Amino acid sequence: MQEAVRELRPYFVRTAWFSIIASLLVLMPTWYMFEVYDRVVNSRNHLTLGMLTLMVLAAYAVMELLEWAHGEQMHRAGLALDRKLGPRLFHLLFEANLKRLPGGTTQPMSDLRTLREFLPSPLLKSMIEAPVALVFLAIIFFIDPVLGYSALVGAVLQSLVAWANEASTQPPLSAAGRSSIAAQQYADGSLRNAQVIEAMGMLGNIHKRWIAKQREFLGLQAVASDRAGFYSAISKFLQTVMGSLLLGLGAWLMLRNELGGNGGHMLVGSILGGRVLQPLVQFVGQWRIGVNTRDAWKRLNQLLVTLPARQDSMPLPPPRGMLAAENLLAAAPGTQTPILKGVSFGINPGEVLAVIGPSASGKTTLARVLTGVWPSAGGKARLDGVDLYTWDKSELGPHVGYLPQGVELFDGTLAENIARFGKVEKAKVENAARAVGLHEFIMHLPDGYDTEVGPEGARLSGGQRQRVALARALYGDPVFVVLDEPNSSLDEVGDAALSAAIQAFKARGTTFVVITHRTSIVGVADKLLVLRDGTVAAFGPRDEVLAAMQKANQQAQAQAQARQQQAAPARAAKETTA
């Protein structure tokens, strides 16, 4: 963050000059007043009046011009900040989301907007202008030390008010910010499940939960606003009182013949006294922006520190598809409970591995580790000997296909979705669609491959969505493909098309890992991995594993029968006794 702000230095230096000149020009109206009273009223000279008026008008014009230039420079600084941080943050949102870190939402983008909006804000302007207040204070001291010390006391009092304001409003404002983010995220999450909420009439309950979060936010904000309002009133009161007190003090000094300048010094001292306090009054009045900006800065800094930029690694040759899991241990990001507990296996390029096992045995977790979505907590998943998690995804991605359990499509056309939103290569898109039996269906659509699928593919049926996602996984002849329950929404035709596609790609050398509950895929598999409670219950050539499973089943059945037969006479005797 500091590095990003350092790059904005030229903008700050320029605006500081603009602001300093503009604040000094603020004295022009006072000067004009004196000159008109002094020269024009005494000399009754129209030309002098005209010249003075022209000069003051020119000063006003310059002030406005500087004001505009200040805003324009800060706007440009905001764009520069956006250019510097925006792309990195966009990547970080996704990385943080995968790792379940705070910041894995769109919040960092809102934080960046908060920082951008702070740049042209009156608060930053008053911070930049603060040094000019010291110049004004020095002028007051020069006019008269007593006036100077009085203005200094006013500034110290005003600083105390600013400090008290910060101390009392910062905690509730920060807490309100956190509650607001939580309420927003809850609403976003609930909106994604709107259908379930509607169908089962859950809206009232969801609303109650949201209201509780929202109330917390509003309550904290009200506390902060009350306190800020109180300190802002004191601050403005001090500023007004200070102006009058300095005038009164100046008059008193003049009556004692201790102040020269024919009353002019008295007025200048009073006006400058007000200007000395101006930045501090702004601080108090605008402090909410300050707290929001500081919190946004902290959050972004934390995110950037937690997820440092990856070092560029040497480009690796395209993989051939040799997969090895070496004693894999894995837990969900942000948790310690192991899900995979020492999983080892290996398959050669062009082999199909079917992964089966009961629900919650860790199949999806394995798919996530094999695609480098989740890191392993121990052991390694390697493709051609290289750790899959650390492989640069922009380099590896085109060689990999992944169909997650919950199909995720994006707003765009069918062709764009299949082509992974890269350059749409028509022939490749058609090949992938044909492979999963989707081409005919697409050709019957009025817009064909240019049909918009809607947000998250909402305009397609569940089975169609799954087929499009399958075509996307197979787009561009990937070398290594992981399919997590690819046929869960497919009908028989779709299932047969999928098996045919796997066989066709396998013949070209593609390595497959297919997680399934259905036997159709097992039929095309070379190897079978049976997971149970995060461990390998069996692994090997498909037929051997199936035979071993069948034998184990038969043995278990025979044992159960034997136990039943042993228990039957004992039960009969018990019933007779009874």
Ligand SMILES: Nc1ncnc2c1ncn2[C@@H]1O[C@H](COP(=O)(O)OP(=O)(O)OP(=O)(O)O)[C@@H](O)[C@H]1O
């Ligand atoms: N994001 C997560 N956070 C915490 N625990 C998780 C997460 N994802 C999965 N788990 C846990 O890991 C275990 C294995 O889940 P996983 O989804 O890998 O099983 P699975 O074999 O694919 O199950 P199914 O066949 O039902 O899809 C479960 O006990 C689950 O609670």
